[in-house]
Amino acid sequence: QVVLCWLRRDLRLDDNAALYHALKSGFPVVPVFVFDTNILNDLTDKHDRRVTFIYEVIEELQTELIKHKSSLDVFHGTPAAAFNHWISKYKVHAVYTNRDYEPYATERDTSVAGHLKEKGVEFFSYKDQVILDRNEVLKDNGNPYTIFTPYSRQWNNRLTAFHLKQYPVKKYLNKLHHQSKISLPSLTQLGFKEGEKHFPSKSLKESLIRHYDKTRDFPAINGTSRLGIHLRFGTISIRKLMQHALEWNETYAKELVWREFYQMIIWHFPHVVTQSFKKEYDKIAWRNNEKEFERWCTGTTGYPIVDAGMRELNTTGYMHNRVRMITASFLTKHLLIDWRWGEAYFAEKLLDYDLAANNGGWQWAAGSGCDAAPYFRVFNPTLQMQKFDKDLQYVRKWVPEFESPDYPLPVVSHEEARKRALEVYSKALKHS
Numbered sequence: 386q387v388v389l390c391w392l393r394r395d396l397r398l399d400d401n402a403a404l405y406h407a408l409k410s411g412f413p414v415v416p417v418f419v420f421d422t423n424i425l426n427d428l429t430d431k432h433d434r435r436v437t438f439i440y441e442v443i444e445e446l447q448t449e450l451i452k453h454k455s456s457l458d459v460f461h462g463t464p465a466a467a468f469n470h471w472i473s474k475y476k477v478h479a480v481y482t483n484r485d486y487e488p489y490a491t492e493r494d495t496s497v498a499g500h501l502k503e504k505g506v507e508f509f510s511y512k513d514q515v516i517l518d519r520n521e522v523l524k525d526n527g528n529p530y531t532i533f534t535p536y537s538r539q540w541n542n543r544l545t546a547f548h549l550k551q552y553p554v555k556k557y558l559n560k561l562h563h564q565s566k567i568s569l570p571s572l573t574q575l576g577f578k579e580g581e582k583h584f585p586s587k588s589l590k591e592s593l594i595r596h597y598d599k600t601r602d603f604p605a606i607n608g609t610s611r612l613g614i615h616l617r618f619g620t621i622s623i624r625k626l627m628q629h630a631l632e633w634n635e636t637y638a639k640e641l642v643w644r645e646f647y648q649m650i651i652w653h654f655p656h657v658v659t660q661s662f663k664k665e666y667d668k669i670a671w672r673n674n675e676k677e678f679e680r681w682c683t684g685t686t687g688y689p690i691v692d693a694g695m696r697e698l699n700t701t702g703y704m705h706n707r708v709r710m711i712t713a714s715f716l717t718k719h720l721l722i723d724w725r726w727g728e729a730y731f732a733e734k735l736l737d738y739d740l741a742a743n744n745g746g747w748q749w750a751a752g753s754g755c756d757a758a759p760y761f762r763v764f765n766p767t768l769q770m771q772k773f774d775k776d777l778q779y780v781r782k783w784v785p786e787f788e789s790p791d792y793p794l795p796v797v798s799h800e801e802a803r804k805r806a807l808e809v810y811s812k813a814l815k816h817s
């Protein structure tokens with residue numbers, strides 16, 4: 386008999402909660418991974434760099450496991466088909482996995498667990514991708530928080546040294562099931578081609594993080610950690626990172642708590658995936674002009690800071706947080722385009738795309754989210770540029786023609802757009 390350790394967004398062997406518990410179960414452990422066609426089939430870009438990233442990480446894990454005389458067992462198909470396959474292949478006692486809080490994932494896990502139960506196989510899930518999850522940070526009345534500041538205060542109250550303790554997985558890797566290498570499906574078999582392979586490093590940049598509070602708001606400075614993609618796929622451990630963050634920079638640690646906040650929101654309020662957190666915001670009469678959306682996507686709105694952000698995103702798969710806020714505000718307020726359009730565009734392009742954080746960021750910008758900026762606060766893109774890119778270094782890098790006659794005129798005037806946004810928003814909210 387063996388137990389399976391199902392890896393998903395925890396693609397590492399060190400400090401991995403589910404793997405640790407599986408290794409301590411007393412049964413040999415087979416690590417498994419599903420290239421899930423329910424997810425892959427929705428990706429339209431066949432050179433999707435996130436698939437390339439995952440593929441590279443899976444190859445590295447395989448190399449590591451082979452050193453321990455073991456092998457990752459990788460399946461291409463649906464999770465249901467994968468478990469049918471593994472149950473017929475191994476004598477499976479139980480499945481160990483780490484929790485994922487997105488609605489698709491929770492439904493998938495409920496269905497897999499139910500299916501396994503019918504076959505007499507147990508399903509155990511663990512907290513791994515956040516420090517505190519689900520109901521660990523609640524208000525005194527037992528309800529989840531919807532405002533960040535009291536949530537983060539309570540998060541800090543709840544935190545103990547135990548929560549940051551790393552799982553000593555390495556010590557137990559001799560408990561892996563010994564078997565010869567199982568070959569991985571190729572990227573082509575998965576229906577993809579190799580995308581550009583230049584990914585942010587996962588090494589912790591101590592001096593950068595120590596200065597984070599002073600540098601993080603300026604897009605021309607390399608002042609943020611770029612660890613988003615590693616947190617998304619679990620190639621670094623949040624426990625290890627948080628421990629350093631708490632020691633090195635309070636502001637940085639707070640950003641990691643924002644990440645937990647949005648994971649908690651999506652768990653308690655899954656309606657946010659398709660609807661506004663505050664339901665009355667779904668009454669807004671979005672203009673949804675496709676030509677203007679196209680100008681936003683291509684970075685040709687005539688507002689240099691907005692265009693620089695969109696071009697950075699289109700070229701690199703990254704956009705600085707300050708500029709994510711500016712471009713998202715511009716789309717929803719200045720152009721009155723439904724936040725879901727922008728959210729979907731970011732989801733397609735961001736290397737660090739994460740449903741909870743992206744949805745949270747977009748609903749914050751649109752004003753429809755929990756703890757969002759009040760709707761009447763409309764970012765002025767020109768003032769934002771003067772404040773956060775005063776030497777125009779970032780703008781010049783991405784929009785070199787912005788001072789030339791070739792640069793388009795603004796798609797809307799700021800003052801008129803602001804007035805229009807206030808009218809449309811207040812009309813929708815008045816009638817709610």
Ligand code: FAD
Binds near residue numbers: 644647709740742746
């Ligand atoms: P750092 O500034 O170095 O922060 C470290 C880590 O903390 C990040 O990697 C991230 O995991 C977390 N973090 C930081 N800020 C936030 C935040 N506001 N909310 C949640 N987590 C945060 N973040 C994503 O990880 N994926 C997304 O898809 C995403 N979409 C966004 C969309 C919009 C409209 C906005 C306004 C923000 C979005 N963010 C998203 C949050 C933030 O912009 C990114 O996490 C950050 O820019 C990533 O760069 P970094 O890794 O250098 O972050």
